[in-house]
Amino acid sequence: MVLTTSDKNNVKTVFAKVGGSAEQLGAETLDRDVMFTAYPQTKTYFPHFDVHHGSAQIKAHGKKVVAALIEACNHIDDIAGALSKLSDLHAQKLRVDPVNFKFLGHCFLVVVAIHHPTVLTPEVHASLDKFLCAVGNVLTAKYR
Amino acid sequence: MVHWTAEEKQLIASLWSKVNVEECGAEALARLLIVYPWTQRFFASFGNLSSPTAIIGNPKVRAHGKKVLTSFGEAVKNLDNIKATYAKLSELHCEKLHVDPENFRLLGDILIIVLASHFARDFTPACQFAWQKLVSVVAHALARKYH
Numbered sequence: 250m251v252l253t254t255s256d257k258n259n260v261k262t263v264f265a266k267v268g269g270s271a272e273q274l275g276a277e278t279l280d281r282d283v284m285f286t287a288y289p290q291t292k293t294y295f296p297h298f299d300v301h302h303g304s305a306q307i308k309a310h311g312k313k314v315v316a317a318l319i320e321a322c323n324h325i326d327d328i329a330g331a332l333s334k335l336s337d338l339h340a341q342k343l344r345v346d347p348v349n350f351k352f353l354g355h356c357f358l359v360v361v362a363i364h365h366p367t368v369l370t371p372e373v374h375a376s377l378d379k380f381l382c383a384v385g386n387v388l389t390a391k392y393r
Numbered sequence: 394m395v396h397w398t399a400e401e402k403q404l405i406a407s408l409w410s411k412v413n414v415e416e417c418g419a420e421a422l423a424r425l426l427i428v429y430p431w432t433q434r435f436f437a438s439f440g441n442l443s444s445p446t447a448i449i450g451n452p453k454v455r456a457h458g459k460k461v462l463t464s465f466g467e468a469v470k471n472l473d474n475i476k477a478t479y480a481k482l483s484e485l486h487c488e489k490l491h492v493d494p495e496n497f498r499l500l501g502d503i504l505i506i507v508l509a510s511h512f513a514r515d516f517t518p519a520c521q522f523a524w525q526k527l528v529s530v531v532a533h534a535l536a537r538k539y540h
Contacts, residue, residue, distance in 0.1 A: 281518045287525045302518070355502055359509045359521060366510035371427040372445050374506070378428050 250379055257325045259376035263361065264322045266368045274360050275315025276308040282356040291349055314353070321384050329387050340391035347392070350385030357381060395530050397472050401523040408512065408520060409469045417511065418462030419455040421504045423448050429499055435492060461500070468531050475534045483538035494536035501528030 252260075267274060280302060282291050298306045317335055324331035339345060358377060362369050369377070397405075426433050427445045436442065439453040448454055464482065471478045486492045505524055509516045 281521055287518075287522050355505075358506050359516075362506045362509035363513050363516055366513065369506075369510060370445075371424050371449065374424060375428040375445075 250382060252325065252376070252379055252383060255372075256376035256379055259373045260322055260325060260380045263365075263368055263373060263377055264319055266365055267361070270364065271315050271319060272312045274311075274357070274364065275313075275318075276311035278353065278357045278360045279307050279311035279314060281359065282353050287356060288349070288352040291352060294343070294345055294349070318357070318381075318384065321387075322380070325380075328383055329390065332384065332387050336388050336391050339388045344392070345388075347385065347389045350381075350388060354378065354381030354385060394473070395475065395526075397526075400519070401526065402472060404520045404523040405469055405472065405527055408508065408516075408524070409466065411512070412462075412508070414462045414466065415455075415459045417504075417507055418458035418460070418465075420458070421500065421507045422458030422461060423451075423454055424503045424507065425496075425500050426454065428503065432496055432499065435490070435496075462504075465504075465531065468527065468534075472527075475530050476537060479531065479534040480538060483535050486535055487539040494532065494539060497532035497535045498529075501525075501532050504528060 264271065281287055292300050295307075295310075298304065298310075300307065317332065320331050321328045329336070358369070358374065358381070361377070423445075426436070426442060426448050433442050436454075436457075439451060439457075441447040441451060442454075467478050468475050486494075505521065505528060508524065509521070512520075
């Protein structure tokens with residue numbers, strides 16, 4: 250699935266509107282994803298973390314995740330290039346099962362819907378969903 | 394059989410009591426058709442689905458969205474018996490409608506996002522967890538009679 254010009258603009262709009270609260274959104278995305286375990290299986294990747302609600306480790310990790318999304322957005326014409334090192338890391342070391350990127354993407358959409366419902370029009374929703382899929386694909390591209 | 398905690402039941406019922414079924418249903422179906430355009434394959438008879446604006450304004454989409462979410466309400470009313478509640482609908486979706494059950498999962502996730510955008514901070518992580526469980530159980534029940 251290819252990102253159209255319209256998709257790219259929609260994604261940039263989201264991150265521009267989200268702006269300074271991006272880190273907090275990242276923390277909350279992981280909080281919903283990992284802890285209140287909309288998807289309990291995601292916790293299996295964090296046995297070394299305190300996974301209780303509000304954990305500082307989860308918050309810090311959420312910030313990292315959203316920073317990567319912002320990086321991808323800032324280089325939206327070459328997401329594979331921008332996330333190449335992260336792609337290597339996930340393939341060689343982390344080996345997070347590909348299904349989990351879908352779960353994370355979904356939770357990010359939920360968090361954006363909660364905090365910025367007016368930004369998430371159906372068209373923007375579609376573009377952001379495509380973008381998150383594209384990021385997931387890049388991160389799993391070198392798995393085999 | 395699915396086990397629901399008292400808290401989960403309360404979270405589901407409490408949110409549902411505030412849902413505008415017509416509006417949420419219409420929005421959920423419209424978003425499904427917009428975000429996952431291949432789902433339009435089931436709605437060739439619905440007329441103009443050529444753009445997000447056309448889809449959102451399409452009266453057949455609105456009416457069908459309301460119908461689908463109204464049916465979802467049956468699950469909310471019968472949490473302890475969702476399998477039986479959807480037995481006939483499951484057969485219908487398999488034998489007559491020929492809908493890939495993956496579409497039930499897609500619609501469930503879209504519904505969660507619609508609820509999140511309407512209820513904002515009231516859609517707590519605990520609330521999302523209960524509703525993710527519900528949409529998953531409904532999708533499973535609808536797929537159960539496939540053969």
